[in-house]
Amino acid sequence: MKKLSMLVAATALTTLMAGAAWSKTLVYCAEASPEGFDPGLYTGGQTFDASSRTVYNRLVEFKHGGTEIEPGLAESWEISADGKEYTFKLRKGVKFQTTDFFTPTRELNADDVIYSFERQYKADNPWNKYVAGASWEYLTGMGFPELIKSIDKVDDHTVKFVLNRPEAPFLANLGMDFASILSKEYADKLKADGQMELLNQQPLGTGPFSFVAYQPDAVIRYKANPDYWNGKQKIDDLVFAITTDAAVRAQKLKAGECHIMPYPNAADVAELKKDPNLTVLEQEGLNVAYLAYNTTQAPFDKPEVRKALNMAVNKQAIVDAVFQGAAKVAKNPIPPIMWSYNDAVQDDKYDPEAAKKMLKDAGVSGLKMKIWAMPVSRPYMLNARRAAELMQADLAKVGVEVEIVSYEWAEYLKLSKDKNRDGAAMLGWTGDNGDPDNFLDTLLGCEAVGGNNRAQWCNKEFDALVKKAKTTSDIAERTKLYEEAQVVFKREAPWMTIDHSVGFTPISKKVTGFKMDPLGIHRFDGVDIAE
Amino acid sequence: MLRFIFGRLLVLIPTFIGVSIIAFAFIRMLPGDPVMLMSGERVMAPERHAQIMAELGLDRPMYIQYFDYLVGLLQGDFGKSIISKRSVLTDFLTLFPATVELSFCAIVLAVALGIPAGVLAAVKRGTWLDQTIMGTALIGYSMPIFWWGLLLIIFFSGYLGWTPVSGRISLMYFFKPVTGFMLIDSLLSGQPGAFKSAVTYLILPTIVLATIPLAVIARQTRSAMLEVLGEDYVRTARSKGLSPFRVVGLHALRNAMIPVITTIGLQVGVLLAGAILTESIFSWPGIGKWMVDSVFKRDYAVVQGGLLLIAAVIMIVNLVVDVLYGLVNPRIRR
Numbered sequence: 054m055k056k057l058s059m060l061v062a063a064t065a066l067t068t069l070m071a072g073a074a075w076s077k078t079l080v081y082c083a084e085a086s087p088e089g090f091d092p093g094l095y096t097g098g099q100t101f102d103a104s105s106r107t108v109y110n111r112l113v114e115f116k117h118g119g120t121e122i123e124p125g126l127a128e129s130w131e132i133s134a135d136g137k138e139y140t141f142k143l144r145k146g147v148k149f150q151t152t153d154f155f156t157p158t159r160e161l162n163a164d165d166v167i168y169s170f171e172r173q174y175k176a177d178n179p180w181n182k183y184v185a186g187a188s189w190e191y192l193t194g195m196g197f198p199e200l201i202k203s204i205d206k207v208d209d210h211t212v213k214f215v216l217n218r219p220e221a222p223f224l225a226n227l228g229m230d231f232a233s234i235l236s237k238e239y240a241d242k243l244k245a246d247g248q249m250e251l252l253n254q255q256p257l258g259t260g261p262f263s264f265v266a267y268q269p270d271a272v273i274r275y276k277a278n279p280d281y282w283n284g285k286q287k288i289d290d291l292v293f294a295i296t297t298d299a300a301v302r303a304q305k306l307k308a309g310e311c312h313i314m315p316y317p318n319a320a321d322v323a324e325l326k327k328d329p330n331l332t333v334l335e336q337e338g339l340n341v342a343y344l345a346y347n348t349t350q351a352p353f354d355k356p357e358v359r360k361a362l363n364m365a366v367n368k369q370a371i372v373d374a375v376f377q378g379a380a381k382v383a384k385n386p387i388p389p390i391m392w393s394y395n396d397a398v399q400d401d402k403y404d405p406e407a408a409k410k411m412l413k414d415a416g417v418s419g420l421k422m423k424i425w426a427m428p429v430s431r432p433y434m435l436n437a438r439r440a441a442e443l444m445q446a447d448l449a450k451v452g453v454e455v456e457i458v459s460y461e462w463a464e465y466l467k468l469s470k471d472k473n474r475d476g477a478a479m480l481g482w483t484g485d486n487g488d489p490d491n492f493l494d495t496l497l498g499c500e501a502v503g504g505n506n507r508a509q510w511c512n513k514e515f516d517a518l519v520k521k522a523k524t525t526s527d528i529a530e531r532t533k534l535y536e537e538a539q540v541v542f543k544r545e546a547p548w549m550t551i552d553h554s555v556g557f558t559p560i561s562k563k564v565t566g567f568k569m570d571p572l573g574i575h576r577f578d579g580v581d582i583a584e
Numbered sequence: 585m586l587r588f589i590f591g592r593l594l595v596l597i598p599t600f601i602g603v604s605i606i607a608f609a610f611i612r613m614l615p616g617d618p619v620m621l622m623s624g625e626r627v628m629a630p631e632r633h634a635q636i637m638a639e640l641g642l643d644r645p646m647y648i649q650y651f652d653y654l655v656g657l658l659q660g661d662f663g664k665s666i667i668s669k670r671s672v673l674t675d676f677l678t679l680f681p682a683t684v685e686l687s688f689c690a691i692v693l694a695v696a697l698g699i700p701a702g703v704l705a706a707v708k709r710g711t712w713l714d715q716t717i718m719g720t721a722l723i724g725y726s727m728p729i730f731w732w733g734l735l736l737i738i739f740f741s742g743y744l745g746w747t748p749v750s751g752r753i754s755l756m757y758f759f760k761p762v763t764g765f766m767l768i769d770s771l772l773s774g775q776p777g778a779f780k781s782a783v784t785y786l787i788l789p790t791i792v793l794a795t796i797p798l799a800v801i802a803r804q805t806r807s808a809m810l811e812v813l814g815e816d817y818v819r820t821a822r823s824k825g826l827s828p829f830r831v832v833g834l835h836a837l838r839n840a841m842i843p844v845i846t847t848i849g850l851q852v853g854v855l856l857a858g859a860i861l862t863e864s865i866f867s868w869p870g871i872g873k874w875m876v877d878s879v880f881k882r883d884y885a886v887v888q889g890g891l892l893l894i895a896a897v898i899m900i901v902n903l904v905v906d907v908l909y910g911l912v913n914p915r916i917r918r
Contacts, residue, residue: 080755086877088622088667096623184669186640190623193632253669268761269670269678271752271869292755296867304737305749431625463616463882470627482625504627 076289079582082302082311083293086270090256092230093173096190101230102575103293107275109233109258112141113224117576118568120487122224126161126234136219136526143210148280149236150263154255157238161259163206168237174198180240183249191231219524221531222488229486261578262291271295287581312561312582315575319377319435325559334558336569337390339484340433341383344549345507346477352417359546361411363401365451371440372552383550385539387492390571393535398543409451421454423476425469429462433481433554441479469507478507483573489535494519510547588910592903599899607891608650611884618666618882640666662889667881672889676871681764683870687855689786690793695848698798702805706813707832717802724799729858733792733865740788747787750867754781789866793858797851804847808840842913849905853898
């Protein structure tokens with residue numbers, strides 16, 4: 054009897070010790086190292102997964118697995134009738150994380166919110182240049198410096214954003230990663246200690262997980278934040294095992310070395326689906342791939358020529374060959390999962406004979422053109438070269454001779470912007486905030502000519518519609534305007550819309566509560582693992 | 585001997601300056617710049633782009649940038665990464681031990697198997713054993729590292745489940761690095777099972793990285809041995825009635841070692857090149873992967889600093905090899 058009780062005690066002790074070393078831990082095989090841990094400084098998805106979506110919160114959040122906005126650190130908000138004033142009521146009793154490197158003495162208040170934004174656009178803010186070459190890429194890209202007149206503290210828990218003009222996508226922008234709310238108290242301490250650069254190395258926020266350690270290029274460790282305002286997470290520890298090779302990630306998942314892996318190779322998906330221990334999640338991406346004609350050059354300045362070329366290409370064949378079916382042929386510049394997608398729009402039908410006739414009617418014969426193919430694989434276009442070759446073969450059938458050109462990626466991005474670019478450039482876009490404005494005005498608006506507008510297409514009718522939608526806050530009215538804009542787009546055909554891709558995330562069957570996100574971010578709040 | 589070493593050290597100085605210029609110029613010759621690449625498909629306004637380039641000091645004439653860099657170097661300042669904003673030297677010192685640990689294990693394995701295999705092949709020249717060893721060496725030498733690594737992972741980790749897929753140690757173990765060498769740190773941590781775990785994670789990457797040097801060393805040892813075995817003094821030693829073991833092991837091998845040591849020294853460069861691929865496959869946090877990522881992101885500071893530090897290491901290793909060579913062969917010292 055004595056022996057038995059000793060055995061029981063020993064077993065209990067061993068279990069306890071094992072438990073201490075290996076509590077409920079979720080391992081995520083991340084695809085790349087984070088660029089840093091300050092989400093304001095960067096644009097990479099891996100950086101956001103490792104910083105803003107784990108450690109931080111925002112005033113408003115995207116619904117888990119969707120693009121709708123829901124309350125985050127702001128409990129509620131009011132928008133003035135002229136659409137220029139946004140007043141946010143902050144949630145009370147929100148604690149910042151307590152870590153080895155910092156113990157907060159106060160809860161979240163308006164100062165934190167003001168600090169989080171002002172550091173990014175006020176040149177006189179001491180944090181504006183706390184690291185060399187801080188570009189605040191997203192905040193600037195979203196036009197905040199010109200848009201925001203002031204951010205005012207009404208009281209400790211009320212903040213008012215005053216804008217220079219009404220901006221309908223503003224609320225959605227506040228859900229983006231760069232709009233994460235940092236602790237001013239922590240920042241002040243780092244500044245006093247003369248260690249400002251640590252803000253980008255040891256993040257501290259209000260989010261579901263607190264940062265523990267980062268071993269460069271290897272592992273990031275977090276633990277569940279016990280004080281999280283939305284309740285402590287069910288998992289105790291979260292570990293990012295950085296694994297850059299997609300085939301190796303798949304092997305790690307199969308061997309049980311991690312629970313979730315992003316971005317599998319398209320060719321591996323079928324095999325992963327067969328594994329009885331895994332579930333492969335699917336999500337239509339918030340993206341589009343396109344071929345942008347240079348609409349300022351003859352004969353591509355004629356809509357009928359562009360339309361004829363669109364009709365000459367079998368897009369379904371491209372989707373089948375490049376994505377093995379894991380994509381949809383695109384007819385609109387915005388993806389079907391986005392609100393205001395106009396399903397009534399008819400795509401230019403694949404019809405080489407009609408295309409040939411249209412070209413002839415337009416007086417075009419013996420046309421020679423260049424097609425630019427990206428040198429890299431992107432989520433919306435896995436193999437641009439292959440797609441370009443298929444286009445080349447299709448266009449040859451209607452008498453158009455295509456030369457495929459490509460440049461090194463950095464060079465490609467630069468040269469493809471050029472107004473005098475010779476040829477049609479293939480590129481794509483992944484949405485930032487779920488707002489149609491982020492596609493339609495960003496990629497096709499008149500100001501974007503020479504920049505994001507690779508078709509160099511400035512159409513007054515289209516531009517007026519999207520500009521009006523930008524300043525209207527009524528969703529129903531905005532939807533109508535965007536639907537109309539899509540009709541104009543199709544009629545004028547500045548792009549050949551190619552595809553919207555489908556993303557896959559294989560996960561272990563033990564994992565529950567994980568959702569794929571159309572915005573391409575990976576969130577671990579609400580995730581649990583079965584023992 | 586001291587004069588010999590001193591002379592060798594003097595030669596290092598112009599080499600070092602040369603490397604710093606090449607490293608500096610090389611990454612800047614590639615099209616694109618770090619600021620543009622960071623924004624990707626999102627186009628940055630040209631004025632904003634110019635402003636940030638200016639903040640980073642990248643708008644200044646090249647020679648001024650280089651001079652600034654050189655002044656920093658002389659003060660031991662390798663600069664900060666343009667992307668992560670961390671110190672290049674700190675990151676190098678964090679990541680380099682991982683590469684050294686892997687390369688060291690690989691070269692030990694390559695030498696431990698390569699020299700006996702080469703000797704055996706030479707002694708049994710023309711037999712099936714010789715042909716098998718040299719045939720295997722040829723296959724090993726021609727094997728694409730990436731494919732070989734994945735093959736081993738799929739078989740040993742996936743199918744048999746003997747070794748872990750990738751990483752440096754089981755994620756269960758978490759301790760602060762002291763030396764950066766996982767084998768040593770895991771022992772120092774005192775956590776039961778940590779050392780064993782670190783060893784299991786080392787096995788596959790070591791085999792993959794050792795494959796090419798092993799093949800080269802085996803072939804080099806064989807040909808050097810064959811040459812030496814035909815020498816008169818070996819015949820003399822044999823005719824004196826010395827045991828075959830003494831003839832081969834003592835008289836022949838010692839002289840055959842001279843070209844072999846040179847080969848081993850040259851393998852350091854091969855190892856660092858192989859480490860780039862091996863580290864990528866096995867998610868091994870070393871400098872190979874770090875450098876490749878930085879080239880793609882045009883992180884000038886990391887690429888120029890990293891190249892310089894790697895070159896310094898190779899130069900020092902070559903110096904050590906030269907000294908060893910001098911010890912083995914007294915004629916070279918003069």
